[in-house]
Amino acid sequence: MARSPPARRPLGPVPAAALRPWSTAVARTPGMAHRAEHVGRHRCRSPRPGAADTATTTCTYNPRGATPALGGRRNxxxxxxxxxxxxxxxDDVIVFTSESFGExxxxxxxxxxxxxxxxxxPHADLFVRLCDVDENGMSTNFADGIRRLDPNVTAGRRQTVSLDLDPCARRIQAGHRLRLQIAGGAHPRFARNLGTGEPxxxxxxxxxxxxxxxxDDTKLTLPVEN
Structure with a gap:
């Protein structure tokens, strides 16, 4: 059962410019399917007013106030x-949220x-997490992963980061939504990236x-029961 922190704030309105229709591609295998979702087709909560449009969303990671981790796999x-x-x-977390599932x-x-x-x-990390959002807005984590980016890639250059998240078995109930978080870290579960290349x-x-x-080039692929 998910545990709730003592205080909670609403997510607030979704920028109208970030609302786009669904697009789903499914490649089927016996008994299973791989459902691919392009995140630009989903509702995006921008960390800053005006920071989201139909093409990109930005957030800034500061190691002196590192993005905290809630739960997940750790001892x-x-x-x-x-x-x-x-x-x-x-302000340092980007959130994409699907529409509620009909089934x-x-x-x-x-x-x-x-x-x-x-x-x-170029000295940066990328943390990704999936959450199950119920009808009351509770957003419960169930899979995540982190990747240290290649410091040899020039700053500002667009790159594709391929990442497997935690193995999971999760039923997203009808009426629930799927949420994707993207951030520059998850402290103290993962050590802060200082942004300088220093240990x-x-x-x-x-x-x-x-x-x-x-x-448009960010894609989440889900292993779903056929």
Whole structure:
């Protein structure tokens, strides 16, 4: 059962410019299907007013106030499933949310995402999380993953990050929505990227990183029961 933090803030309105219709491509295999969703087709909550349009969304990661982690797979009493609403309202987290499902969807296996991203600092991480959002707005995490970007890629250059998320078996009930979070970290579950190339255990300087997500080339593929 998901555990709720003591305080919670609403997500607020979705920018009208970020609303686009669904587009679904399904490649079927015996007994299973792989459902691919382009994130630009879903509702996006921009971290800053005016930061979202039909093409890109940006957020800035600051290691001095690193994006926190709620739950997930770790050896801690803080592991597991939590209501992620407090994280999803932060300025350093990008959120995409589907429309509510008309019928239940069983996700069984390893979700995969290809994120089209550019960063203004080559020393950067990319954290991705999937959540199940119920009718009351509780956003419960069930799979995530993180990738350290290649520092040899020139700052500002667009790159595709391919990432397998946690293996999972999750039923998205009818009336629920699927939510995708994208951020520059998840501390303290994962060590902060200082943004300088220094080792995190004894680095002395930090640098912020602006992540730009290119919607149309960012694709989430879900292993769903046929």
């Amino acid at each position: 801690s009493t803080e592991a597991g499933q939590f209501d992620n609403a407090p994280v999803e309202t932060r 239940s969807l069983d996700i069984i296996g390893i979700p995969h995402i290809e994120v089209s991203v550019s960063v203004d600092n 995190p255990e004894h680095g002395t300087t930090t640098h912020t990183t602006r992540h730009t997500i290119h919607h």
